Amino acid sequence: MIYDFQGEMKTMFQNIKEKNLSDERKAQALSRNLTEGNPFRVLLKFSLPVIGGNLFQLFYTLADSVIVGRTLGAPALAAVGSSSMIIYFVLCFIQGFTNGFGICLGQKYGAQDEKGMRQSIAASALLSILFTVIITALCCGLSHTILNWIQVPQDIYRQSWEYMFVILLGTGATVFYNMISNILRALGDSRTPLYFLVFSSLLNIVLDIVFIMPFQMGVAGAAWATVLSQFLSALGCLTVALHSYNVIRLRKADFCELGSAVMEHLKLGFPMGFQMSVMCIGQLAMQASVNGLGSAAVAGYTAATKADQVSVLVNNAMMSAISSYVAQNYGAGKKERIRQGVNACLIQTELLNILMCVGILIFRSFIVLLFLTNPTEEIIRYSNGYLLCVAPFYLLLGLLAVYRSSIQSMQNAAAPFAACIIELVMRIGATAILTSYIGYTGVCVASPLAWAGACALLIPVYYHMMRSLQASDVSSSLYQMPKTATPS
Numbered sequence: 001m002i003y004d005f006q007g008e009m010k011t012m013f014q015n016i017k018e019k020n021l022s023d024e025r026k027a028q029a030l031s032r033n034l035t036e037g038n039p040f041r042v043l044l045k046f047s048l049p050v051i052g053g054n055l056f057q058l059f060y061t062l063a064d065s066v067i068v069g070r071t072l073g074a075p076a077l078a079a080v081g082s083s084s085m086i087i088y089f090v091l092c093f094i095q096g097f098t099n100g101f102g103i104c105l106g107q108k109y110g111a112q113d114e115k116g117m118r119q120s121i122a123a124s125a126l127l128s129i130l131f132t133v134i135i136t137a138l139c140c141g142l143s144h145t146i147l148n149w150i151q152v153p154q155d156i157y158r159q160s161w162e163y164m165f166v167i168l169l170g171t172g173a174t175v176f177y178n179m180i181s182n183i184l185r186a187l188g189d190s191r192t193p194l195y196f197l198v199f200s201s202l203l204n205i206v207l208d209i210v211f212i213m214p215f216q217m218g219v220a221g222a223a224w225a226t227v228l229s230q231f232l233s234a235l236g237c238l239t240v241a242l243h244s245y246n247v248i249r250l251r252k253a254d255f256c257e258l259g260s261a262v263m264e265h266l267k268l269g270f271p272m273g274f275q276m277s278v279m280c281i282g283q284l285a286m287q288a289s290v291n292g293l294g295s296a297a298v299a300g301y302t303a304a305t306k307a308d309q310v311s312v313l314v315n316n317a318m319m320s321a322i323s324s325y326v327a328q329n330y331g332a333g334k335k336e337r338i339r340q341g342v343n344a345c346l347i348q349t350e351l352l353n354i355l356m357c358v359g360i361l362i363f364r365s366f367i368v369l370l371f372l373t374n375p376t377e378e379i380i381r382y383s384n385g386y387l388l389c390v391a392p393f394y395l396l397l398g399l400l401a402v403y404r405s406s407i408q409s410m411q412n413a414a415a416p417f418a419a420c421i422i423e424l425v426m427r428i429g430a431t432a433i434l435t436s437y438i439g440y441t442g443v444c445v446a447s448p449l450a451w452a453g454a455c456a457l458l459i460p461v462y463y464h465m466m467r468s469l470q471a472s473d474v475s476s477s478l479y480q481m482p483k484t485a486t487p488s
Contacts, residue, residue: 034188034328035110036429039337040344047321047348049190053181054313058330065306067208068222069371076219077371078295079159081302082152085287087167089280090139094171094178096276097131098124099320100269102182102326103409109187110331116261117247118254121183123261125250127269128179132172139168150288153295163219170227177234183248184241185324192240193233202232271413275420282427282450286443289431293440299375300382301443303368306388311356311394318349324404326409335469342406342462349402352395360391367380382440389444396451403458407465415461419454426450 034042058383069077101124108116137147143165181193204225209222241248290301322345331335360367364387368375404416427446434442 009049024431034325035332035334035337039341040192040347043321043325044348046188046190046324047318047345049194050185050320051317051352053190053194053197054317055310056194056201056289057117058467065302065371067205067212070373071212072218074299074372074375075156076159076297077302078153078298079156079219080163080222081305082150082156082287082291082298083147083160083164084255084302085280085284086139086146086150086164089231089267089277089284090135090168090171091174092276093135093273094174095273095316097269097273098175098178098182099129099323100272100408101127101179101265102186103158103323104265104268106184106324106327106409107331110328113236114247118250119258119261119406120265121248121366122250122254123258123265124179124183126255126258126468127262127265128175129274135175136168136171139171143168149166150284153291153298156295156298159219163223166220169228170223170231173227173231173234177230177237180234180237180241184237185320186327187245187247188324188328190321191325192244193237194297196233196236196240199236201228202378204229268408268411268413271417272408275413275417278417278420278424282424282431282446285428285431286446289435289443290440296376296378297382299372300368301386302380303371303375303379304383306371307360307364307367308390309354311360311391311397314352314356315349315394315397318345318352318398319401321345321403323405323409326406330410335466338406338410338469339466342402345402346398349398350395353398357391357394360387364388364391368418385440386444387440389449393448393451396448396455399455400451400458403462407458407462410465410469412461412465413460419457422453422457423450426453 034040034046065077065080068080086258101120105117105120105124108120143161147157147161147164177193184190184192207225207228208222211217211225215221217224287301290297322342325341325345326338329335329341364384365380367387368380368383372379400419404419426449430442430446430449434445436442
């Protein structure tokens with residue numbers, strides 16, 4: 001029997017080729033080119049998994065709050081709530097800079113620049129590691145100072161510190177998940193992050209119960225459940241991404257000559273992270289004001305803001321969708337399609353905000369019962385007061401989300417940053433001044449005032465940018481028109 005070496009090698013290479021083609025088809029099935037198709041349908045298909053993912057991400061904190069409140073009582077729920085703004089502050093910075101990195105990648109994807117895409121992913125990975133080290137060291141080292149600054153009541157101080165310290169110690173898991181999920185969304189894949197968030201959300205609930213009840217770990221157990229669940233979600237996303245997308249399988253050469261890519265990502269990512277954190281400073285001032293009113297106010301405010309987070313996360317999902325859409329179309333040079341997509345996104349976002357407003361106003365009296373078995377009338381009054389003031393203004397939040405993300409994705413970081421400063425001034429001003437006259441209601445109206453102030457800047461900026469882009473397209477087309485011969 002003669003061994004056919006040439007035929008065997010030919011078969012082997014054919015199998016490798018078929019496997020690569022199969023992997024490419026899988027990647028194409030998962031990803032979505034946002035520069036083609038009807039903008040309304042494209043955005044709807046892309047945004048629904050993102051909304052689902054964000055809502056399941058909310059289950060992390062909701063599961064903590066519900067299980068903690070029902071098993072450990074109102075003081076433990078207040079402890080989780082009193083440090084929630086600090087955790088949210090860090091999360092906002094992480095989401096901001098990873099969103100910025102995703103916009104950079106989306107623009108390269110829209111331009112079909114594979115080398116640029118690889119360098120973008122490499123720069124994102126290196127900068128994410130750097131930010132993780134800095135954030136973890138600063139926040140954990142200053143944890144006691146931070147809690148003293150926001151005036152956490154002494155009767156819940158220890159539990160508040162335990163919960164916050166563990167969450168901040170797991171900053172790497174949060175960065176890891178947000179980085180890989182934004183990479184996938186930039187490539188048009190909004191489903192993979194959703195699948196693993198569903199899994200990890202269910203796991204988070206199981207670990208909450210196990211760590212709090214049989215293991216008797218208290219609020220720290222709830223925090224560890226959140227960190228471990230998010231880490232596993234990130235690990236799952238990365239595994240699928242490496243298997244499905246060849247561009248994510250980085251090589252040594254992709255990390256060479258990254259200077260310009262790193263600067264590009266810092267130029268967009270850091271301001272976005274900073275501006276989202278600046279917004280949270282105003283919310284920290286609101287939390288500090290509530291903390292000064294006692295444990296009952298903190299518990300009621302915590303329950304209300306947990307419900308309010310549903311609207312915030314849905315609007316954040318629409319922000320992610322329109323960011324990826326605008327970034328890809330901006331990279332592809334399709335300016336008119338950007339306008340169509342923004343209008344479609346506004347319709348979808350505001351319809352969702354109307355539904356959430358109506359739902360919260362109808363069921364507001366049952367919200368506290370989700371977190372506490374026997375809430376006092378005072379706790380219910382604080383919760384209802386916040387929701388009645390905030391929910392009717394979700395339409396403003398929707399305008400802010402869509403216009404800010406669209407402007408950022410067209411490489412304008414200055415206007416959104418200025419809008420964040422306006423939000424900061426409005427929130428702190430309302431908290432510091434209005435609470436002197438109308439008490440707790442001053443805290444409640446701070447966010448709607450901040451949203452209105454930011455929209456007053458961003459909406460005119462967006463339409464000015466679109467007119468400028470259309471004018472540049474007209475000028476470019478006139479310049480490229482062939483000149484007709486002049487008769488002699």
